Amino acid sequence: MENAFETALGLYRAGRGRDALPLLRELAGQHPGEPAILNLLGVCLRMAGEPAAAETALRAALAGCPDHADALLNLAAVSRDGGRHGVAASCLRRLLAQHPALREGLNQLGATLSEMGDLEGAERTLRRAVGLVPDGIDERFNLAAILCQAAPPDRAIAALRQAIALQPEGAFAYGLLGACSLRAGDLDGAQAPFSRALRLDPAAAEARQGLVRVARYRATARAARSGTGPDGLxxxxxxxxxxxxxxxxxxxxxxxxxxxxxxxxxxxxxxxxxxxxxxxxxxxxxxxxxxxxxxxxxxxxxxxxxxxxxxxxxxxxxxxxxxxxxxxxxxxxxxxxxxxxxxxxxxxxxxxxCPLGIDPEAGDGAPLHLALPDGRPVAEIPYRFLNVSDFVPRKNVDGLLRVWLRATDRRDPACLILKLAIGGRPDGRAELADLVRRGEAATGRRVAEAAPILLVDAVLDEVRMNGLYRAATHYWSLSHGEGWDLPMATAGALGLGLIAPRHTAYVDYLHDGIAHLIPARTAPARRPYADEPWAPFHGLDWWQPDEEAAVAALRAVIRNGAALPSAADHLRRHFTWDQSAATLLTILGGLGLAPQPGGA
Structure with missing residues (x-):
């Protein structure tokens, strides 16, 4: 066993983990439950792109030896790969309970907590690492990177300077230092590190852009002090x-x-x-x-x-x-x-x-020509529901799919036009397909049994986006929370029937007389079908729309012909961009900062 294991270990260290797999599988069969073998098997499976099998092997190693340090580190890494940061953090905490001064464990836990959105926890962990290893370059840089996100500029600047003192040849750190100095309004303090970053790495685009901003801000400050010309903004x-x-x-x-x-x-x-x-x-x-x-x-x-x-x-x-x-x-x-x-x-x-505005000018022009997968023109479908969303958990695309599967039948005279911004994400369609499979499992209904769904994930210019709105009869959202939701406001201004949750921005520009508002309750922000928080909302609440009420609302329109009131007059009268700009100028005037009209 010893020679075979050393051979497999040598292959792994040479970057040939896949080549070590036959030998390791044979060893695992000969010595079932041996933690060292199972751990190395898990590492090599991860290297070979088999995460599920890697996790199985690593969990088997920990079953035989619950405190196996390498297996805990490796299971944490596999879990992070799969986006299961809570599992990774649990593994690393178990490891650190046994080895509280383990540098790799502390650094990995700090990175994991940061990826989870727990910046406070990440800072505490990395401060502990720095305390144990004051001259540790990785520890100092990791802490500084967290402070750039979580701390005021002066604290981040101090941490970056300490890190740079240990390793003064890293262009990236100088770029961060320049950016933090710009946040503080210290143009001299920003110019020097940006210039240093470019000397170390002439291709450092962020440093080059930073120097452009330094020059622009200097000119802006000089003009503001000049005492000549009209006030502006x-x-x-x-x-x-x-x-x-x-x-x-x-x-x-x-x-x-x-x-x-x-x-x-x-x-x-x-x-x-x-x-x-x-x-x-x-x-x-x-x-x-x-x-x-x-x-x-x-x-x-x-x-x-x-x-x-x-x-x-x-x-x-x-x-x-x-x-x-x-x-x-x-x-x-x-x-x-x-x-x-x-x-x-x-x-x-x-x-x-200061409320925002809407874009009623989108009503000009022709509807975008769309066809369903079976070739039928979308324009022939009586009830055409549109949703325009980034493909992020906050938009609750999983909830949209569950409700659509439950509320509709393939014989219904309806379709869902789902415009998702997933074009820039390499795995976006695969993630959406997984969400569809989970929705089918959760509802017990297949997509083929529901009214058709048309995915639009191409990038559309403004003219074609306007045509997309005009191709629909209704706009529908089940979002967990909105700062404004410009697509909903635009759709309402064009006269589409609106279905929205009763929360956040929607209750500021909609009411029961002009839209169908779905009840919603507050709930912890979680990723779809997971107990883990969505990182940008770590530890926060958002709103969970009532899916039963959403099903009833869709069926009332599709099967009973319920007419939704129009929000167009209300939105066009009370929420224009000119009104938004006027309110903003009034705010500035109240602060003594209002610019005077007079530009050409």
């Missing part, structure tokens, strides 16, 4: 991407320009250009408006920082509270977001409320 946001924040930023810019507000537009990276007119020239800014999540906010020296943002759960996470305090004022679009910030410990006096 500097606005930073991700207007050049396809995200909801980007859409919001573009609409606000357009509305502010219609009100002739002088604007300087700063992109998320620094070198983006507003495509319709030159808005990258500095103005005499009264404030910097960040249309971003709090962690992405950067300060310009001498300018008050106003952040327009939102959150979908309750309360905001601790890291959001920390980074929100980097802003002088936080503006949110809904009462639910306001409550979340207050519950998270943010000062109520520094919060303001």
């Amino acid at each position: 500097a606005l930073r946001g991700a207007f050049a991407t396809a995200s909801g924040y980007s859409h919001m930023t573009r609409r606000l810019i357009e509305a502010l320009r219609r009100q002739r507000i002088p604007l300087e537009i700063l992109g998320l990276l620094g070198d983006e250009r507003w495509p319709f007119e030159p808005l990258d020239r500095p103005v005499r800014a009264r404030a910097l408006l960040n249309v971003l999540i709090p962690m992405a906010v950067e300060r310009v020296p001498g300018l008050p920082a106003v952040t327009f943002t939102m959150f979908e759960g309750h309360p905001i996470p601790p890291s959001w509270q920390v980074h929100s305090r980097n802003s002088d004022i936080v503006v949110v679009p809904t009462r639910a977001s306001r409550r979340a910030w207050i519950a998270g410990g943010f000062p109520e006096a520094r919060l303001r409320l």
